Amino acid sequence: MASRRSTRHDGDQGVRFSRTLFIALLVVSGALIAFDRPASRSAPFASFRAGFTDVSAPLLDLVAQPLRAIKNIGPYWRRQGELAQENARLRQQLIEARYWEDLAYRQRDRIEVYEDALDVESAAIEDRIGAWTVADPRGPFVRARLIGRGSDAGIRDGYPVINLYGLVGRVYETGRRSARVLLLTDLNSRVPVMADRSNARAILVGDNSEFPRLDYVGRAPDIEPGDRIVSSGDDGILPRGLPVGEAVATRDGGWRVRLYSDQAPVDFVWVWPFRRVTPPDQEVEAEIPATEGPLIADQLVIEPAAESSGEASSLGEDADQGAGNGAGDDVAASDGTATEDNR
Amino acid sequence: MRKPTDRNSPWLAATGCIASVLVALIIQASPTRLVEGLTIMPTWTLMAIFLWANVRPHFMPPIAVFAIGLTQDLLTGAPMGVWALAYLVSISVFRFRGEDGMPRDLPPVLLRFGATLLLAHGIAFAAGSFALEQMADLQPLVIEIVASILMFPLPAYLVLRRRRSRGSGFIGG
Numbered sequence: 460m461a462s463r464r465s466t467r468h469d470g471d472q473g474v475r476f477s478r479t480l481f482i483a484l485l486v487v488s489g490a491l492i493a494f495d496r497p498a499s500r501s502a503p504f505a506s507f508r509a510g511f512t513d514v515s516a517p518l519l520d521l522v523a524q525p526l527r528a529i530k531n532i533g534p535y536w537r538r539q540g541e542l543a544q545e546n547a548r549l550r551q552q553l554i555e556a557r558y559w560e561d562l563a564y565r566q567r568d569r570i571e572v573y574e575d576a577l578d579v580e581s582a583a584i585e586d587r588i589g590a591w592t593v594a595d596p597r598g599p600f601v602r603a604r605l606i607g608r609g610s611d612a613g614i615r616d617g618y619p620v621i622n623l624y625g626l627v628g629r630v631y632e633t634g635r636r637s638a639r640v641l642l643l644t645d646l647n648s649r650v651p652v653m654a655d656r657s658n659a660r661a662i663l664v665g666d667n668s669e670f671p672r673l674d675y676v677g678r679a680p681d682i683e684p685g686d687r688i689v690s691s692g693d694d695g696i697l698p699r700g701l702p703v704g705e706a707v708a709t710r711d712g713g714w715r716v717r718l719y720s721d722q723a724p725v726d727f728v729w730v731w732p733f734r735r736v737t738p739p740d741q742e743v744e745a746e747i748p749a750t751e752g753p754l755i756a757d758q759l760v761i762e763p764a765a766e767s768s769g770e771a772s773s774l775g776e777d778a779d780q781g782a783g784n785g786a787g788d789d790v791a792a793s794d795g796t797a798t799e800d801n802r
Numbered sequence: 803m804r805k806p807t808d809r810n811s812p813w814l815a816a817t818g819c820i821a822s823v824l825v826a827l828i829i830q831a832s833p834t835r836l837v838e839g840l841t842i843m844p845t846w847t848l849m850a851i852f853l854w855a856n857v858r859p860h861f862m863p864p865i866a867v868f869a870i871g872l873t874q875d876l877l878t879g880a881p882m883g884v885w886a887l888a889y890l891v892s893i894s895v896f897r898f899r900g901e902d903g904m905p906r907d908l909p910p911v912l913l914r915f916g917a918t919l920l921l922a923h924g925i926a927f928a929a930g931s932f933a934l935e936q937m938a939d940l941q942p943l944v945i946e947i948v949a950s951i952l953m954f955p956l957p958a959y960l961v962l963r964r965r966r967s968r969g970s971g972f973i974g975g
């Protein structure tokens with residue numbers, strides 16, 4: 460007994476650690492918490508996190524593979540008796556789906572004709588990027604999943620992520636070979652949506668529950684239980700019309716959404732490389748270099764002092780040159796008239 | 803003649819420590835939700851840290867506890883420092899001290915682990931809420947606590963049994 464005690468004392472339990480190091484680690488932990496807030500995360504922190512997930516993703520993928528292999532055992536076992544019925548139902552759905560497929564092709568052709576006629580550029584629809592979920596931590600602080608593809612495959616921050624049934628979330632942390640997907644249920648998730656039937660707008664707010672909340676619906680929203688909720692595309696980040704879920708009324712008179720994406724485990728997802736279509740008014744602003752100043756014709760009329768004093772703005776110089784050619788007056792006058800008319 | 807505790811290499815124990823912590827971290831982040839009905843996840847990481855910190859304290863210095871917590875933060879997508887701080891403080895407060903170290907009976911170990919678990923999750927909740935700038939979700943934390951309390955007796959029993967059979971040591975000890 461005595462020898463056992465002395466062994467523990469010498470080798471195991473008599474260990475004393477540096478108090479200074481302990482305090483230093485506490486301070487470092489506190490500093491990390493203060494500076495790595497999701498709402499205001501700086502670029503170095505984000506890139507460090509992305510680099511870490513890049514390194515850990517292959518290992519996590521290795522662990523996830525056997526889980527994928529057994530994931531359907533439960534449902535398959537339970538549904539053995541229902542397979543014949545399900546098969547018949549799926550055949551019927553396939554027949555109906557063929558009708559909708561034909562209709563979709565016809566509509567696509569029609570839209571292309573309209574777009575050509577109107578010279579409108581629609582949202583770019585590129586090939587979707589398939590990815591496996593390699594980590595699915597269900598922590599209290601974030602509802603996010605790690606997928607095994609990153610910027611090398613063309614994934615960027617903000618791209619929507621969908622599964623077979625609907626919208627899952629969007630990419631918010633992209634590494635080279637991995638990316639983190641913020642789920643619709645996360646506390647920080649905000650997605651503009653609308654009811655497919657009535658076009659009633661709302662914001663889908665994640666609150667870590669399985670049924671995210673519909674906020675900003677107005678006093679008498681035109682929403683009914685079971686309404687199909689889709690993305691409205693109002694933010695320009697997500698495309699319009701992505702299926703999200705169906706509306707569910709709550710006891711307190713509010714609205715929540717039963718997510719379509721929850722109908723199946725989110726093991727395989729597609730990332731949609733969606734590029735926002737720039738509205739025409741923003742296109743004009745984007746085409747003008749910042750150094751030239753805004754090309755707003757009514758400023759030439761409204762600010763005569765700047766024009767007459769010949770201040771060295773490039774806009775003023777252009778106007779002066781135009782006046783020298785004898786055409787600038789006409790332009791200014793016509794624009795000024797138009798401005799007055801608008802008023 | 804060498805004592806029984808000296809016969810086994812400390813490298814084996816160190817390997818066991820690293821492997822168990824690594825496995826715990828990976829399981830913590832693994833997509834278990836893919837498996838139907840398996841959505842409850844105990845804090846395996848804290849169990850591993852707690853057991854090693856009490857059985858082989860020199861394998862689990864504060865810097866190691868901090869590193870494990872930080873790794874868990876990064877793997878799970880939590881704000882950095884949350885679990886690092888929670889593990890660091892809770893393990894330091896409730897680590898068995900003195901010559902006798904961890905008792906060889908299960909009940910006091912379970913009690914001490916329960917206290918460690920509650921403190922760790924309390925700190926994580928407060929730190930996480932501070933980082934998120936809103937109240938963190940309490941439900942997953944409560945589920946983790948309950949699942950951990952239910953699961954911990956099994957690894958604790960195995961460790962204590964191993965210690966009893968091997969004298970003072972644990973794996974390789």
